[in-house]
Amino acid sequence: MAQLKPQKNVYAVIDLGSNSFHMLIAKSIAGGLQTIGRVKRKVRLAAGLDNDNLLSAEAMQRGWECLALFAERLQDIPKQNITIVATATLRLASNANTFKVKAEQILGHKVNVISGELEAKTIYKGVAHTSSCNGRQLVIDIGGASTEVIIGQRFEALHFKSLNMGCVTYLERYFKDQRLNHTNFNAAINAAKVVISEIVTEYKTAGWELASGASGTVQAIQEIMVAQNQDEQLSLDKLLHIKQQSIAYKTISALDLPGLSEERRLVFVSGLAILIALFESLAIQQMGLARGALREGVLYSMVPELHNHDIRKRTVDGLMERYHVDQKQACRVAELSEQLALRVMSQWTEINTNAIAILKTVAKLHEIGLLIEYKLYQKHTAYILANTDMPGFSQSEHKLIVAIAHAHRSDINKDGFNGLGCYHTLAEHLTRLFRVAVILSMRRQDDVLPKLSLSAENNTLTLVFEGEWLKTHPLMASELELESKQQAKLGWKLIVS
Template sequence: MGQLKPQKNVYAVIDLGSNSFHMLIAKSIAGGLQTIGRVKRKVRLAAGLNDDNLLSTQAMQRGWECLALFAERLQDIPKKNITIVATATLRLATNADVFRIKAEQILGHKINVISGELEARTIYKGVAHTSSCSGRQLVIDIGGASTEVVIGKGFDALHYKSLNMGCVTYLERYFKDCQLNEINFNAAIKAARLVIDEIASDYKSAGWEIASGASGTVQAIQEIMVAQSLDELLSLDKLNAIKEQSITYKTIAALDLPGLSEERRLVFVSGLAILIALFESLEIDKMGLAGGALREGVLYSMIPEFHNHNIRKRTIDGLMARYHVDQKQANRVADLSSQLALQVSEQWTLLDTSGLPLLKAIAQLHEIGLLIEYKQYQQHTAYILENTEMPGFSQSEHKIIVATANAHRSDLQKNGFDYLGCHAQLTQYVTRLIRIAVILSMRRQDDVLPKLTLIANNEALTLSFENDWLKAHPLMASELQQESKQQEKAGWKFIVK
């Protein structure tokens, strides 16, 4: 058999973290990145560091065994498309070279042990490429042996620091007896605060508009909050409530919080203690979950065409290309729904803040499901979008897009958006506007509509056309009358004049 050709548009990033080793494999396709493989193994390398920062042979062995698995997958990827980075534990270990030399033989590839500052900047880049924040953003990543704290704007990290504390090292230090009590928690929080206090005043005076967590700890807390029917934003009150709930289990072995996965259980409490200290010391009000981190940052750095690009546009354009969406119709519905939104925005102020970009995104993507079949295409659209990563959109924005895509045609349910909690009202507004815009665009032609006016009076909408236009267009009149009944069924008033 001849040698297999490496796949030119496939990239791999390996991140040798202090808690887990990760391999991310992605394909550059339709102007975006498609993840085609992820392998993660808990190696807990940092647990092998002693007081003199010597890495134990057992910990090295766990790492080498994991890399032997990764090596098998790398052989089909061009060498220049592979980047391997190592972080805090291999920065700290005095015998890191012993590990690195054998690891490079196993992988057949060079390992870059990156500085804490470079790690912080790269994490920020990963977040910037997968979320959409126009202002200043605080990004926190709690790793196994270090915690990165960054303030950035756009794609640039402005303040960045790698702090010497992590969920594995703090587990070994403050929860070694595996007991869950106030004493252990408070010792860990106090120690973390001493580390953070050194940077706190600089960071607080720099300021930020939005805070994002890029670590497994933040994701684990979100999953616990979802299991308790709370919204997904972290606050100090919620963190302290989870700390108190954890203490009731008495030991880490017994810890069984609803929503907490088994693989996070061991390092969860030490990560939670560090996060509480960060919230207290930096006076963080609310925090969401970031879409990417170190691996994504490395990946986006490797591919030149992704540098400094409008992320949301890249996501939407990529999906439209992949699912062969009729671009003219998508833009027609987007323009019309934006026009309607502007007419009612004084009454429906929610649209002003976050609604317009979401409305436009849904309008451009609403026909993705047509690639499968027409009859229930809105359900196919919703299914595809729900199961697709959407860089540039937060988790809650992603949920609003999916809910609206599913409800943009056919039957509406009363209280159908209640499960979205604080986002239900915005989703209702966006859905009502997109439904009207889709009907008005049904001829799939430009310049076929007269001047029309949409007025909002509280929750009631009134649509009127000039010069009795509807009388000459009975199909459109009939579709709009049916829509009026649908909206009435959901408890909303829509009058067509």
């Protein structure tokens, strides 16, 4: 057999964090990244730091044992496609070089101990390449020994700071007795506020439009809120409520909040205390979960073809290529959908430029399910999209795209719009417009598209065709008649004349 060679389009990033060591392996394909492997181990390296910042032999041994596992997987990846970064604990440890030398022997690669400022900028790059925010964005990443706070716009970090506080170090300092009470929580929160105070004036003056959390703490809180039937947006009231719920368990070992994973339990309360301090100090109103962070930032820096800054276009183009979408038809439906949406924007005011962009995205991707089979292709499309990362779109936008794709033909299940929160009405309106656009584009030819007018009043859509178009296109007229009946079942009125 021929000797197997490493694949040139496979990349690996290893992040030696203060709480966990992570390995992310991805393949560059169809203009995007496809994750093909993730390995994560709780090492809690920061727990091995003493008061003199000397890293214990036990903590180093835990780290080396983890890296021995990672080394096996790295053998199949080209050396130039591997980057290893280390963060706060190895920045702080006075004997970091001892750990680093043996780590490099185990891995066969250089370990880069990066500065706090570079870590913050790289985290922002990871968020920027996977988010949909074009305005100013506040990004927070609570690590094991440091917390990065960044304000940036598009792909540039404008204000960035690495603060000396983390969920592992604060666990050791303020929850060492493992007790959950107001005294321990308040001590951790107040200590964090002192650290945060050095950036408060600068960051409040700079301001932001969207806040995102890139840490396991934020993800854990979001999972708890979902388990308690709340929406996914974090607020100070929700954080304080979870603090009260946590205190009721009295000890960390007994902590059993619905939705909290066993893996996160030990460092959850210390991370929560830091996050409460950030919300109170910076007057953060709401926060969502970021899709990317440090590893993604390193990865996007490594792959030249991903430096296209139109993230949404890169995502959509990659999916269209991967699933062999008929691009002419996709663009035809997208253009017609946009025309219909523009005609009712003044009546259905929740439709704005971003909503139209979402509608056009659905149009370009709605036929990817055809690669499986025709009869239920809308369900296949929705399933594929629901289970695919879509950099450039927020979680809420991603769910909106899936809901419209699922409902764009055949029977409409109104329950499919549940869980969309403030997007519920928008989803209904965009779905109605999109279903009409799909019907009118069914012949897959530009020269048969009709001249029409469209208006909306409350829940009524009125579609008027010029001349004898309906008579000369009986199949589409019949399809529109059936569509009118479908929408009527849900209390929607579609008038075609």
